[in-house]
Structures are given as C-alpha cells and as structure tokens.
Amino acid sequence: MELRSSVPDGPIERKWDKHRFDMKLVNPANKRKYTIIVVGSGLAGASASATMAELGYNVLCFCYQDSPRRAHSIAAQGGINAAKNYQNDGDSVFRLFYDTVKGGDFRAREANVYRLAQVSTNIIDQCVAQGVPFAREYGGSLANRSFGGAQVSRTFYARGQTGQQLLLGAYQALERQIGLGKVKMYTRHEMLEPVLVEGRAQGIVTRDMVTGAIESWAADAVILATGGYGNVFYLATYAKGCNATAIWRAYKKGAAFGNPCYTQIHPTCIPVHGDYQSKLTLMSESLRNDGRVWVPKLAGDTRPPSQIPEAERDYYLERKYPSFGNLAPRDISSRAAKQVCDEGRGVGDSRLGVYLDFADAIKRLGEGVIREKYGNLFEMYERITDENPYQVPMRIYPASHYTMGGLWVDYNLMSTIPGLHVIGEANFSDHGANRLGASALMQGLADGYFIVPYTIGHYLASTPQTRVGSDHPEFKKSEAEARARVDRLMAVKGKHTVDSFHRELGKIMWEHCGMARNRKGLEAALQKIPALREQYWKDVTVLGDPAGLNQSLEKAGRVADFLDLGELMCLDALEREESCGGHFREEYQTPDGEALRDDDKFCHVAAWEYQGEGSRPKRHVEPLRFENVHLAQRSYK
Amino acid sequence: MSVQPMDLKLHVWRQAHGKAEGRFVTYDARGISPEMSFLEMLDVVNEGLIERGEEPIAFDHDCREGICGTCGMVINGVPHGPRRATTVCQLHMRSFRHGDEISIEPWRATAFPVVKDLVVDRSAFDAIIAAGGFISAPTGSAPDGNAIPVPKENAELAMDAAACIGCGACVAACPNASAMLFVSAKAAHLNLLPQGQPEKESRALNMVEAMDAAGFGTCTNHRECEATCPKEISIAFIARLNRDYLKAVFTSGRRKAKSGDSAG
Numbered sequence: 001m002e003l004r005s006s007v008p009d010g011p012i013e014r015k016w017d018k019h020r021f022d023m024k025l026v027n028p029a030n031k032r033k034y035t036i037i038v039v040g041s042g043l044a045g046a047s048a049s050a051t052m053a054e055l056g057y058n059v060l061c062f063c064y065q066d067s068p069r070r071a072h073s074i075a076a077q078g079g080i081n082a083a084k085n086y087q088n089d090g091d092s093v094f095r096l097f098y099d100t101v102k103g104g105d106f107r108a109r110e111a112n113v114y115r116l117a118q119v120s121t122n123i124i125d126q127c128v129a130q131g132v133p134f135a136r137e138y139g140g141s142l143a144n145r146s147f148g149g150a151q152v153s154r155t156f157y158a159r160g161q162t163g164q165q166l167l168l169g170a171y172q173a174l175e176r177q178i179g180l181g182k183v184k185m186y187t188r189h190e191m192l193e194p195v196l197v198e199g200r201a202q203g204i205v206t207r208d209m210v211t212g213a214i215e216s217w218a219a220d221a222v223i224l225a226t227g228g229y230g231n232v233f234y235l236a237t238y239a240k241g242c243n244a245t246a247i248w249r250a251y252k253k254g255a256a257f258g259n260p261c262y263t264q265i266h267p268t269c270i271p272v273h274g275d276y277q278s279k280l281t282l283m284s285e286s287l288r289n290d291g292r293v294w295v296p297k298l299a300g301d302t303r304p305p306s307q308i309p310e311a312e313r314d315y316y317l318e319r320k321y322p323s324f325g326n327l328a329p330r331d332i333s334s335r336a337a338k339q340v341c342d343e344g345r346g347v348g349d350s351r352l353g354v355y356l357d358f359a360d361a362i363k364r365l366g367e368g369v370i371r372e373k374y375g376n377l378f379e380m381y382e383r384i385t386d387e388n389p390y391q392v393p394m395r396i397y398p399a400s401h402y403t404m405g406g407l408w409v410d411y412n413l414m415s416t417i418p419g420l421h422v423i424g425e426a427n428f429s430d431h432g433a434n435r436l437g438a439s440a441l442m443q444g445l446a447d448g449y450f451i452v453p454y455t456i457g458h459y460l461a462s463t464p465q466t467r468v469g470s471d472h473p474e475f476k477k478s479e480a481e482a483r484a485r486v487d488r489l490m491a492v493k494g495k496h497t498v499d500s501f502h503r504e505l506g507k508i509m510w511e512h513c514g515m516a517r518n519r520k521g522l523e524a525a526l527q528k529i530p531a532l533r534e535q536y537w538k539d540v541t542v543l544g545d546p547a548g549l550n551q552s553l554e555k556a557g558r559v560a561d562f563l564d565l566g567e568l569m570c571l572d573a574l575e576r577e578e579s580c581g582g583h584f585r586e587e588y589q590t591p592d593g594e595a596l597r598d599d600d601k602f603c604h605v606a607a608w609e610y611q612g613e614g615s616r617p618k619r620h621v622e623p624l625r626f627e628n629v630h631l632a633q634r635s636y637k
Numbered sequence: 638m639s640v641q642p643m644d645l646k647l648h649v650w651r652q653a654h655g656k657a658e659g660r661f662v663t664y665d666a667r668g669i670s671p672e673m674s675f676l677e678m679l680d681v682v683n684e685g686l687i688e689r690g691e692e693p694i695a696f697d698h699d700c701r702e703g704i705c706g707t708c709g710m711v712i713n714g715v716p717h718g719p720r721r722a723t724t725v726c727q728l729h730m731r732s733f734r735h736g737d738e739i740s741i742e743p744w745r746a747t748a749f750p751v752v753k754d755l756v757v758d759r760s761a762f763d764a765i766i767a768a769g770g771f772i773s774a775p776t777g778s779a780p781d782g783n784a785i786p787v788p789k790e791n792a793e794l795a796m797d798a799a800a801c802i803g804c805g806a807c808v809a810a811c812p813n814a815s816a817m818l819f820v821s822a823k824a825a826h827l828n829l830l831p832q833g834q835p836e837k838e839s840r841a842l843n844m845v846e847a848m849d850a851a852g853f854g855t856c857t858n859h860r861e862c863e864a865t866c867p868k869e870i871s872i873a874f875i876a877r878l879n880r881d882y883l884k885a886v887f888t889s890g891r892r893k894a895k896s897g898d899s900a901g
Contacts, residue, residue, distance in 0.1 A: 051776040066697060067763050069803055070705040086783060122779075129779035131772045131827045133796040140786030158796060164704055165799060172771035179767035187760065210752055239699040274670055278677050279701045380703060383720075383727045384674075449776045497687045499680070544692045548654055549753040551695055552687065 001256060001609045003622040006410040007111040012628050013093075016115045019411070020454060024461035031056030034460055035467075037204055037219040039191045039246050041068030043163075043170055043441060044424025045225030047448030050173035053182035055453055060217055061174070062189045062206060064241055064554075069171040072227060072239040073444060076163025077284035077377065079147060079155035080127075080441040082120040087144050091152040093117045100439060101629045103149040103329055104404070104432020105581035105595065106603070107259070110628055111411060112429045119450040120442050124156055126449055130169040134158050147437040148285050149329040149636075155438045160284055160376045166441055170448070190554065191246045192482040194222060194253055194420060197474045200463070201420035205478045207486070209554060212547035214482050216470035221419045221456055224250060225448065228403035228425040230263060232562045232569065233514070234506025236400035237269055237282040243558035244565050247407050247426050255415040256607035256620060258408035258428030260565070261573035264435055264582050265515050266401030267333035270384055270394075271353040280399040281384055283356070284377055285437040288326040290361035290370065291394070293317050293333070295354050299344035305355055305393050316340055324636040331434040331582045331595070332636060334398035338515045339593065341397075348395045357393035398515060402440060404431040404582065405572075408607040408622075412455035413447060416607075419459060423447035428605065433581025486546050489556045494539030498555045501536050505529070505559070505566055513570050518586040522574040526567065533563040568608060568617065575619060578602045590633075599631055642668040643735040647682065649694055650742045652751050655758075659751065661740070671731035675718060676701060676708065678730055695754040703727040703867065706802030709809070710755045711742040716806035716865045724804065724867040744805050746814035748852040759805050761851035762819060769843030770823045772832050791829050798826040800868040807862035807870075813854030818862035820848050821878035822870045828881055838885035845882055 008019040026034065034057050038049045041063040049061040065071060083096040096117040101108060124142070128134065134156050135143040144153040158165040177183040186206070193205040195216065203218040229244035230236045251257045268283045294315045296308055316336055321328045328336070337354050340346065347353045362370055367390060371378070378389050385395070406428040407415050413429070414421050424444040431439060468474075512525035536559070544550045579588040579595035580602070588596045597603075605622040645666040652659030666682050673681070676698050683693035699707040703724040710725055712718035718728045733739065741755065749757040787795075799822075807818035824844055827833035833840070856875060863872045 047776075054775045065699060065705075065707065066759060067803065069763070069766075070699055070707050072700060072705070074705050075700045075702055084782065122777075124782045125779035126774070126776055128782040128785060129772065129774035129832055131774075131795075131830050131832045133792055133799050133826065133830070134782075136787055136789045136792040138789050140788050140792075141783050158799075161704065161800065164802070165796075168799065172766060173774070173776075175763060175767040176771040176773060178763075185763075187763075237702075239705060240701060241699050273672050276670065276673055276677050276681055278674070278680055281702045379722070380727070383703075383723060383729070386729070386731060453776070495688070497684050499684060541687060543687060543690065549695055549756060552693060 001416055001620055003256065003408065003416070003607055003620055004410060005109065005622060006412055007109065008411070012111060012114045015111050016118055023454060023458035026457045026461050028056060032058065034058065035060065035219040036456060037062070037217060037222045038225060039204065039223070040071065040225035040227060040424070040426070041171070041174065042071030042073035042225060042227060042424060043167055043444030044448040045071070046167065046170035046174045047445050048223055048225060048423060048452050049183050050170060050177050051449050051453045052456065053177035059177070059183040060186065060219065061183055062186045062191060064188065064190045064209065066187055068174055068185060068187065069168065071167060072242055073167045073441070074164045075239065075282070076441055077160045077282065078286040079145065079157035079162045079438040080123065080166060081147070081154050081438040082124045082156060082442065083117055083154060084121055084124060086142060087153045089152045091154050095152065096120060096154065098629050099150050100430070100436060101432070102634055103434055103436035105434055105597065105634055106432065106626060106631055107580050107624065108430055108432030109624060110626060115451070116430050116443060116446050119446045122450055123442060123445045127166055127169050130173060132158065132165045132169040145286060145289060146327065148288065148327045148333070149436040157286070160374065163441060166445065170445070192249065192485070192557070193478040194250050194417070195475050195478045196253055196417060197468050197472060200418045202468055203470060203475060205475065205482045207482065210549055212545070212550065214479050216475040216479055218468060218470040218475070220460055220465060220467055221421065223421045223423060223452060223456070224407065224426050225423045226426045228406065229562070229565055230400040230403050232505065232566050233400040233509050234502050235272065235277060235280050237266060237280050240279060243561070245558055245561045247422070248561040248565055250407060250415065250417065250420060252610050253417065254610070255417045255420060256408040256609050257405070257568060258605050258607045259405040259572065260569045260608065261513065261576060261583050262404035262433050262581065263400060264330060264402035264404060265334045265398040267330055267337055267398050268356060268396045269399035269401070270381065271348055271350060271397040273350070281380065282399070282401060283381060283394060283396060285330070287356060287374060287377060290373070291326065291356040291358050292360060293326055293354055293356055295340045295345040295347060301345070305347070305357070314340070314345070321636045328636045329434060329436060334515055335584060337398055353395040353397045355393035356396045358389060359393070362390065402435055404428065404433060404435055408605065412458065413452050414455070414459060419463070421452055421456060423452050433583055485557065486553065489540070489542050489553060489560070490546055492537060492540050492542070494541045496539050496541060498540055498542065498552055498559050501532065501540060502555070502559045502562065504532055505563060508532070509566050509569070513573050516584050516586050517573050519574065522570050525570045526574070529563065529567045529570065536560065536563060571617070572606055572608065576602055576606065597633070603631070640671060641735070642670055643730065643733065645669055645733065645736070646738045648738065648740040651694070651754055654753055655750055669730050671729065673730045674701070674726060675712070675728040675730065676726050695756050697756050698726055701726040704802060706804035709744055709804045709806055711744065711809055713740055716744065716809040717867055722867055722869050744809035746808045746853070748814065748816070749805060749808060761853070762803050762805065764851060765816070765820055765844050765847045766823065768847035769836070769840040770827070772827055773836060774832070785831055787830060795826050795829040798822040798829065798870065798874055801870055802868055804867065806865050806867060808853065810861040810865040811854065812859055812861065813857060815856045816848050816853040817856040817875050817878070818866060818870055818872065820844050821874040824881065825874040825877050828877070837881060838889055841878060841881040841885045842889065
C-alpha cells in the first residue's frame with residue numbers, strides 16, 4: 001500500500017487555488033450521467049449531497065436515522081470557527097491555520113489545515129444565506145465569542161444550538177434537492193459493506209432497518225460521511241446510534257485507517273452517576289468563557305462547595321496556564337481534571353468530578369446576562385442533575401467526545417480505495433492529535449460544501465466510466481457477506497445482551513486507552529479485547545426477527561465492529577511511543593506532566609492496513625512536514 | 638432528593654409491525670433509581686426482557702440529550718411525559734413515585750403510522766420541508782455574512798422558531814393531529830429573516846399544501862401543542878403562518894389548502 005497525499009506543490013497559501021485549476025472538470029451537461037452515493041446525512045453528508053446535486057450529479061443519500069435532520073452534528077452546542085476577523089482583533093486565515101496546527105499538537109497535514117482555514121469564511125457566508133439564525137449584535141451584524149485554544153473571538157454561534165442550526169441549514173438544502181428529484185434519500189438504512197469492482201468503489205450494500213432487506217446500490221463513486229467512533233467507550237457524548245461499521249467495513253476492504261488512537265476526551269461533561277447510565281452529556285466548552293474550574297486544595301474535602309472558602313480552593317487551570325486559564329485546549333484541560341481527581345481532590349459522590357463555577361460571572365455580569373448566554377445549557381444541566389447551576393457550581397468530568405482518527409484520506413479526501421471518499425469526522429485529516437473547540441462543524445461543512453464537490457469531479461473526470469449494475473457478481477458477493485453476518489449474529493443464541501458486552505468493552509477502553517495510556521495497560525487491553533470478542537461470538541443473544549425492525553440486531557453488528565476497532569486503537573496507541581494531544585502515554589511526559597512528543601520518531605501519520613482475520617495489521621507511515629508552523633512544544637502557560 | 642429505588646408497573650403498547658394489531662402489555666420495572674432517565678429505565682426493562690428470552694420494546698432514540706428529536710412516546714396520556722419543556726430522554730425517574738403505574742404509547746396520528754411498538758414513521762415532516770421549508774441559496778452564491786444585517790429582535794425571534802426539534806409531540810398532543818405548530822415554526826424561522834423574503838409566499842403555500850397532503854388535521858386552537866412542546870415553541874407562530882398564507886393566497890391567486898380560510 002502506498003500513501004500518496006497528493007498535496008500540490010507551491011507556497012501553502014497558493015496550493016488550493018492551484019489545485020482547483022489543475023483538477024479536471026466534468027462538463028455541466030455530463031454531470032447528470034454520474035451517480036454518487038453519500039452515506040451519512042450530518043453536516044458533512046448533507047452539505048455534500050445538497051451541493052453535488054446542485055452541481056447536477058445524481059445523489060443517493062443514506063442514513064440510519066428516521067430523518068436526515070437527526071444526525072448527531074445536531075448536538076454540537078458551542079459554535080463554528082471562521083477567520084472572518086469581524087471583531088478586528090487580529091484574526092486571519094494564517095492565524096486560524098496556525099492555531100489549528102498547534103492545537104492538534106503538530107500531527108495534522110499542514111496543507112489540509114490551511115485549506116480548512118481558507119474556506120472557513122465561505123462557510124459562514126453560505127450558512128447566513130441559508131437562514132441559519134446566528135447570534136447578532138444590536139446593529140444587526142454577526143456576533144462572535146472566543147473558544148478554547150485561541151486568543152481571538154472567531155466563533156460564530158446560535159444560542160447553545162449551533163450544530164442544530166447548521167445542520168438544519170444543510171438539511172433544508174438537502175430536502176430542496178430531494179424535492180427537485182436530484183437526491184434520493186434513504187432513511188433507516190444502514191450501510192453494511194462497500195462494494196469494490198476492479199479495486200474501485202462502485203457501490204454499497206445496505207440493510208433496510210424496517211424490512212430487514214439487504215440491498216445493493218451502484219454508483220460511480222462513494223462518499224462516507226458517517227462520523228466518529230467514540231462510542232467504542234460505550235459511555236460517550238455521541239448519539240446512541242453512532243457507529244463505526246461503515247468505515248470499519250471499508251477498512252476491511254482496503255481503506256487505510258489513520259491514527260486510530262487519537263480520541264478526544266472532552267473536559268466538560270456531566271459526571272457518571274450510575275451503572276445503568278447509557279450516555280454522557282456534554283456541557284458546551286463555551287461555558288469555560290465565564291465559568292471557573294476548581295477543586296478543593298485538600299484531598300478528601302467533602303464539604304459542600306459553598307462552605308469551602310476562597311483560600312482553600314484550587315483554580316488549577318488558572319494556576320497552571322495563566323495566559324489561557326480556563327480556556328486551555330481540551331486535551332490539556334481533561335488531563336488536568338484527571339490529575340486532580342487522581343490526587344483525591346475530585347468532587348461529587350463519585351469523587352470523579354470538578355467544579356465549573358459561575359458565581360463570579362453572575363456577580364460581574366448579572367444572572368440575566370448569564371441566562372441569555374447559556375440559559376438552555378443551565379436548564380439541561382438541572383434536568384439531568386436536579387441541581388441549579390445558578391446557585392451551586394456545576395460538576396463536570398471528561399468524557400469521550402470526538403475521534404480525530406479515521407480513514408486515511410489524501411488531499412482530495414479520497415481513501416486508499418480509489419473512488420471511496422471520506423469526509424467529516426469519519427476521516428483523519430485536519431485535527432492532528434487534538435481538535436480545538438468549534439472546529440468540527442467547520443471541518444464537516446468545509447469538506448461537504450467546498451472540498452469534496454470539487455475533488456469528486458476530478459476523480460470522475462480522470463477515471464474511465466465503467467459503471468456496473470448492482471447485479472454484478474461483486475455486489476452479490478458483498479450481499480452474501482452481509483447476510484452471512486446477520487445470520488451469524490442471530491445464530492449465536494447465547495445468554496448475554498449486546499449492551500452488556502459493549503459496556504465491558506467500554507470499561508477496558510476507558511481504563512487502558514482513555515485519557516492516559518501506558519505500555520502495560522495497552523498490552524493488557526490487547527489480551528482482554530480478543531478474549532471478550534471470542535466470548536461475544538459465543539454468548540451474545542439477539543432475539544426477534546431479522547426480517548423487520550430489530551434494534552438488538554442493529555446494535556449487535558455495530559458492537560462486533562467496535563470489538564475489532566478497539567483492538568486496533570490499542571495497537572496504534574502502543575506503537576506510538578510518544579505523547580501528543582489527546583494521546584497521552586504516561587511514559588512520555590515533561591517534568592511538569594505535559595505531553596512530550598518525539599518528533600524524530602513520530603512526526604508522521606500512522607495508517608493501518610488490514611491483513612485479514614487474525615493477522616496483525618500493517619502499519620504504514622505518512623511523514624508530516626512543518627514548513628509554515630515551526631515545530632515546538634505547545635505552551636498555553 | 639430521594640435515592641431509594643422504586644418499583645413501577647408499566648403498561649406498554651406492543652405492536653409487531655405496522656399492519657399487526659397492537660395491545661398493551663404490562664411489565665414490572667423493579668429497583669429503578671430516581672437518577673435514571675426514562676429511557677434508561679426502559680433500557681433496564683429491556684435488558685431484563687432479553688435475559689428472559691422476550692423481545693425488547695422497540696423505541697426510537699438517539700442523542701439522549703434533548704436535541705435530535707428522535708425520541709418520543711406518550712406517557713400517561715402526555716407526549717414526552719409530565720415535565721414541561723422536556724423530551725422523554727431528558728425526563729428523569731425522579732418525576733415518578735414508587736408504586737406508580739405508567740402507560741406508554743406511540744405518537745397517535747394518521748400521518749405518523751406505527752412502524753413497531755413505540756416507533757412511528759414521521760417522514761411526512763421531511764416531505765413538508767422538501768416542499769418549501771428552505772431558502773434557495775446554492776452553495777457558492779452567498780454574499781459576505783455581514784452584508785445582510787439582521788435586526789437582533791428578528792434574529793432572536795427566528796431563533797425561537799428554529800429551536801423546533803421536529804419530534805412530532807405537537808401532532809401527538811393535538812386532538813386533530815394537526816402539524817400547524819411544526820409547520821408554522823419552520824416557516825416563521827425563514828419568513829422572519831431578510832434572506833427568506835423572496836420565497837416567503839411560495840413557502841407558505843407549498844408547506845401548507847404538503848401538510849394537508851400528508852393527512853394532518855386542522856388547527857382549532859386547542860393549544861395542546863404549545864403546552865407539550867419540549868422547546869416551548871409559541872402558537873403565535875401559527876397566527877404568523879396564517880397571516881403569511883392568507884396574504885400569499887390573495888397575492889398569488891393560488892390557493893392550495895383543501896379547506897378552511899386559514900392555513901390550519
């Protein structure tokens with residue numbers, strides 16, 4: 001396998017322009033002769049589907065939800081970055097690029113990140129034109145706020161529902177194309193296999209979740225926009241249905257998996273409160289603009305927060321990172337929370353929590369201002385915890401939130417399988433080892449509105465159109481594989497529920513491949529996961545009929561893939577003998593506990609190639625070169 | 638705060654598929670923590686059912702943080718249950734007492750046919766959006782974001798309308814199974830903004846036409862929708878849609894609603 005990044009030459013600020021000129025075009029009259037499959041209808045999938053349909057392509061879009069509007073992009077709260085410099089505070093495309101490369105701890109591809117920063121401004125324009133109700137100033141202009149890891153205000157937002165509003169914009173554009181007949185939408189359909197003909201992606205096999213029918217769909221190219229794999233931890237801020245099946249099936253058919261160990265553990269989530277818990281809820285990072293994070297100075301201090309005097313509190317982020325304070329990047333803030341809890345200074349019943357306190361902000365700005373800014377988040381917190389954050393500090397703890405890793409893609413967002421493109425969180429490309437706040441929405445929409453609609457044309461124009469029908473033997477073969485898998489899951493007839501295995505996997509992953517990792521733990525996980533997987537295939541139970549709506553069967557297929565993927569994550573984490581961003585190997589840290597990179601040995605992307613059942617996957621390397629942002633240890637002090 | 642576990646009796650609507658006959662089945666839910674969400678309580682019941690070899694209760698859910706609009710069930714006759722401004726995934730068991738009997742049903746509306754148990758088909762909502770719930774702004778054609786100033790009050794009001802999560806509780810709550818709260822919120826969000834003006838009339842006409850075609854009932858001002866809406870969308874948006882619709886009927890000479898003088 002060869003990893004060809006296809007990054008154009010020339011100065012970084014000219015690369016994308018040059019590439020746009022160099023790329024081949026499909027004649028407007030010929031676009032209607034092409035069909036493109038998009039799997040996923042979140043920000044990336046919906047925006048790509050709508051935009052390609054506007055260009056004239058025929059699009060088939062698939063999602064597992066009952067409506068494309070429900071994809072989990074909808075849950076993003078805080079905002080979307082763009083280098084507009086509307087606040088006149090010194091922002092620029094280069095600064096956004098610089099912050100993102102540095103924030104990712106120098107493990108992202110420079111050219112991709114620069115392009116992301118360039119198109120960020122177009123995204124805001126596009127969303128405003130669609131009617132996304134961004135927050136406004138009294139004069140009618142767009143409002144901004146600051147977000148973690150940046151010292152300028154470049155984040156656009158819509159109350160605490162930025163993801164929902166951006167997704168509705170993309171969904172409405174998508175529905176418009178559905179109404180015009182240019183997009184055919186298939187809801188409650190789950191992709192089970194990609195189909196390759198002569199090495200190129202030519203379609204997919206899906207399961208209709210209502211009828212159970214296994215069906216084939218042929219196309220000239222396939223785009224996966226299926227999101228991240230953070231549900232491997234079981235407890236996560238992801239929607240319950242988020243899964244890795246599409247990207248994992250693609251991996252098994254030859255798509256390299258980039259940096260699987262890069263996961264983001266978000267610092268501000270509501271802490272775990274019981275064994276039955278099904279998910280964790282994020283409290284937007286924007287709260288750190290006004291909330292102060294603290295724990296008691298003394299270990300084992302169980303006094304209620306109101307009885308702990310100022311002098312006995314440790315505002316540890318402000319103490320350790322005076323220039324960024326409570327706005328230190330996510331990986332750093334999460335690790336700092338873990339450290340104070342490990343020291344026995346955690347709060348709440350479980351002692352796995354820290355305070356996020358708004359008392360000072362309420363005193364300074366008044367409760368009304370805080371309510372206007374964060375009202376819905378405060379209500380959500382109260383609904384879940386039964387505590388009023390206007391009166392007592394919130395309790396927060398880190399949780400699995402995002403995966404920077406994903407299928408490896410080149411500059412055209414194409415995987416190592418020709419014709420198979422991967423966009424949004426599902427690819428590995430732009431965030432390196434840590435994603436900054438308000439960058440996920442930016443990347444999903446950049447890929448979908450402004451990048452893949454161009455690069456897909458280049459692929460189509462430079463590839464002879466040898467369209468096959470879905471009756472081709474390769475489709476029949478993939479259908480048979482998908483059916484066999486369903487039958488195998490139904491046939492186990494064991495004693496334990498799918499969720500019980502998922503919970504067990506989550507515990508292993510959280511303990512050994514979570515916020516802190518070490519060789520011993522990862523080696524232990526690499527023993528435990530295959531054993532759990534073996535047990536799964538002997539003892540899982542899936543009841544009901546596969547020929548109909550069967551939620552246990554849906555989960556069973558997804559968990560089977562997580563059991564494989566978890567192992568690859570641990571392997572990648574073990575091989576990467578350095579700490580960078582969200583990947584913190586305890587063996588590699590600075591004297592004051594910060595991540596210690598090893599740029600001599602690991603300044604590269606690790607891309608894993610599947611080698612067949614039971615064989616160790618092969619690790620390939622794409623070297624990273626930093627020509628515009630100087631490689632340095634990150635400092636937020 | 639009580640942390641004593643509770644025992645409850647659930648009467649749950651079970652229906653094998655859309656064409657099958659449905660019925661209530663009674664289940665015991667024992668040892669339920671008040672800290673659990675309602676859906677976590679159902680997870681626990683389902684785990685028990687599976688271990689006993691019985692098929693679990695099918696229900697729609699996804700984000701479990703009150704924003705995706707996937708979940709929804711009628712609890713003791715009230716869509717999303719007893720707590721105001723709360724989706725069922727955000728409803729917690731502390732809203733119930735030890736010994737309570739709880740009935741759980743799917744949304745009931747002709748336009749939302751049952752798929753299985755508590756799962757219904759809400760694709761009629763998507764069809765309404767496809768008919769006109771958008772601003773035609775092809776990618777690449779947008780002017781600079783600040784070239785279109787939007788008065789803060791309009792932006793805030795549009796945002797109030799845009800907060801709709803499309804869960805369908807308004808339809809389930811309405812004795813007529815009307816979708817007017819949903820349709821009016823979606824239309825108002827766009828009709829309030831300067832970007833939405835060019836298509837304002839066709840939007841009102843086309844969305845109302847699609848709503849009628851999908852088989853939703855007429856609005857007769859019961860206001861149950863507003864009371865049950867988890868995002869507290871105001872029925873003032875219905876008045877706004879009626880106004881936009883009537884104006885469109887007069888100015889376009891086109892009238893697409895089946896009956897009545899107003900949109901609903």
